[in-house]
Amino acid sequence: FAAQAPFALISIDLDRFKAVNDQFGHLAGDAVLAQIGDRLRAVTTATTTLARVGGDEFAMIVPGPAPAERARTLATAIVGTLAAPIVTRWATVQLGSSIGIALAPDDAATTEELRQNADLALYRAKQQGRGIVCFFSPEMDRATQDRRELERDLRTALDSREITLAYQPVLSASTGQITSVEALARWHHPARGPIPPDLFISIAEESGLIAQLGKRILCIACEEAMAWPEHIRIAVNISPMQIHAGDLSDVVRHVLTQTGLPPHRLQLEVTEGLFLRDVDHTFRELEQLRTLGIQILMDDFGVGYSSLSYFERFRFDKVKIDQSFVRQMLTSQASSAIVQAVIGLGTKLGMGVVAEGVETPEQMDALVEAGCTHLQGYLFSRPISSAEIKVCLLADAQHAPRPTAATALRLVAV
Template identity: 45%
Template sequence: MLQSLAYVANDPSRWLVLVVIVVCCLAIAGLIGAFAYRRQREQNSCLDTAINNMSQGLTMFDKSGRLVLCNQRYIELYGLSPEVVRPGCTVGRLVEHRVETGSLSVKEAEAYTDYRRAAVAQDRIVSNIAELPDGRTIVVTRRPMKDGGWVATHDDITARRQAEAQVAHLAHHDALTGLPNRVRLREQMDTELARVRRGQYLAVLFFDLDDFKSINDGHGHAVGDKLLRAVADRAQGCLRETDTIARFGGDEFAILQTGIDRPSDPAALAARVREAVAQPYDIDGHQLFTDISIGISLAPNDGTDPDQLLKHADLAMYEAKSHGRGTFRFFEPAMNARVKERRTLELDLRNAIANDGLELYYQPILDLERDEIRSCEALLRWHHPERGPVSPAEFIPVAEETGLISVLGEWILNKACSAAASWPGDVSVAVNVSSIQFKNQSLLLKVIKALAVSGLSARRLHLEITEGVLMRDDETTLATLHQLRELGVRIVMDDFGTGYSSLTYLRSFPFDKIKIDRSFIKDVSEMDDASAIVRAITSLASSLNMTTTAEGVETQEQLAKIRELGCTEMQGYLFSHPMTAEDTIRLLLSRAGGVAGAERLLPRIGRTDEREMTGTSAPAARMHG
């Protein structure tokens, strides 16, 4: 070193070189320092930006519990003051400030301090969930540092929790009505059945809306959905807090009734629910009417398994429907056998339709003034290969419930029109149409097709309808009726007098003919009230230019009386029983006309069987057959 200095000292020019080198080194060192400082500042700025734009709140404390840093999100999360929450602030002061700003209660502050100390002492990552007074939920996660301090993140999970709660709610509730769904009801049933096994009782009430499909088809699904919500509200209003109602989908609902003391309890509830639901509805300017059929199963009597109880209540509901709807039935073990038998009957009916196993019979209708056959009513017959003759009263309801009635109705229409086209003169054919068929918007097209294919004149086709077609006062139904009449088809009101508002329906549509129900004709020659009713009907029909047909005429006394009372036509066993298509043609070709001629041509054979098949004591049995 001394030698180097001596070397430089002996040559002054060398001092200059050394100074230059030193200056250059210092300059380079300064540049490096400035660059490092700028990089550090930039990094710190980026770090600050990153920290303050985190979705989570962040705090860092040293081992003495003083704040080292926190981000803006933490201050915003709890509504704190930046003047208080700054480096050096103690945990104790921070807790006091949170109490002051309302994000922490005094009681919670004590628990918070104890929990924090325990978390730091454990020297591991610890998380807890804090519920704020304003309803928000915060997850706080604390991570220990090697020097004894800790870092904490504060994550607001309120929205996530709400979304999870919504998903959980939808998993157990119906989106349309807000009621519990099938899954939730089954869970509730599992809980309640545990109590049943300890000696308590419960009931399951299962119901759906009668003829809901026609409301959906006639008014649209938006109106149908609003009706379902209204039904749900009314039914729920009939329950106690301990009872549960659930929507199973479509128009099906189930009620779980607990705390039952006697069998009359579910019966009383069923009556209350039905009465509430059956009241008129005003939805989007439409006045709607609906009714429900209710099936009831009891636990433990009818089972202690949710599926079993629901199945039995469902069976009981269909039993209620088969007894006229708008009522309720308790489950009985015999219902299982009837359901199996009904299912077998449905399969056999499908097979009969597919393999031409059905036949149309025709019963003449006589003009009383001219003693001439004016028309014949088409009546459906089913000769089962094993059961023998099956009554229409037995298989027509099955066809209506399963939707087979549409296929069956079209077949009857085509067959009847084809047969009538071969009849002599102007003899017409009458075909029964159910309310279910009539609400099918393709009925008009099916009638036009049947007339076109057969070549039958429209005026020779009579469509017989009952009050069920007009009960809903559906604009589409009335429009279809008017279109059929404009086509030339004659419209007949069947079983007149058996409904509560027959006269009202005469105002809603101009019928061509009224058929007076057999229940009045049966007593017309013996009871004055029956005679008075028939006379009133014939007088009303005459003033409205409508023909009147007396149904079920079986004796000469009845015939004489209906002539006297002004009936223009008769139909019944006195003149002729229903007969095959071949026998009908023979009768019409003979043009015998009058009672005597018919008696001579057609011996009265098998009339007892015909009575059983047509169900003369039950108008509903004749509706389609």
């Protein structure tokens, strides 16, 4: 590139396009792509080259002087035009875009390197949210190398049993006793120390390790739950990728047989992101899991692609109110209304309702008064080790049911 005039490579990725294909079919997806192409051509100039490079990915080459400034202006226009609703005969959809930009010759010496760096910038843009434009910087390359090292170390961690679990109890709002415990994955890296769960779980999903990690977490949780009082259930979070793999029911059946845990003591928590692709297959998988005798919980309800149709097609045993609503319910009228609506929905449909992130007695009192059936949060206990939760559960089982006063419920805190 050194002898050539400078130019910018713009990498464009559509947000939420996969959901359109999954929900409305490929004909609708093709109609949306045709309109996307028209909008992109409308904002380009005579010297700009536009190409579709993947299913929902496009690229532009912006030659000429001051390529960075011209690319930024063009990218801003693209974000604006692609944010507007798209009307087809199947549905009206609202997508959006994320954009990464790399400059030649400043950011790369070869075409392949330039494409990789534009993709790195695009990846960073998607990490920061929707409708973001991001230029490549050398720090991104270092961050990618760091992520690859963590992926390699995660493979080792799965073989060497570095993955452990912390546990957080869930209490009955009517008796104050612990009814179940949520298992939370932890990884203490031998050199880096604790790795945030969101980071290593996302690496596992991107690298194809999520099935192995998920099975490992499930095995540990079921094994350790066997040492607890028999009325305590264990809740394990499931990644959408584990469901879409198609063999989760076989994996769960094998783990239950191997560990001896009765099926009714196992709860699997799924999120709304599960329903973004192949909805019919997803519900079939959930039904197969239900036939094993386990409970299925809807986790973090209200923060994803919420749809009440989920509850029409499948009867979840419990729904968990995301902690963001619980945290603001005493100061935000909207959050309070959402919490009360979810509790009302659970009551009408015969589902338990778990409030996550309960941190103050005032939040607890408001939730109990509204009819919430279960409570979870730092007010009662932070996530604790396997040894600590065992002591906590044995002590809790020896006490008679308690009233739901704040001081009584907080007795279980560790």
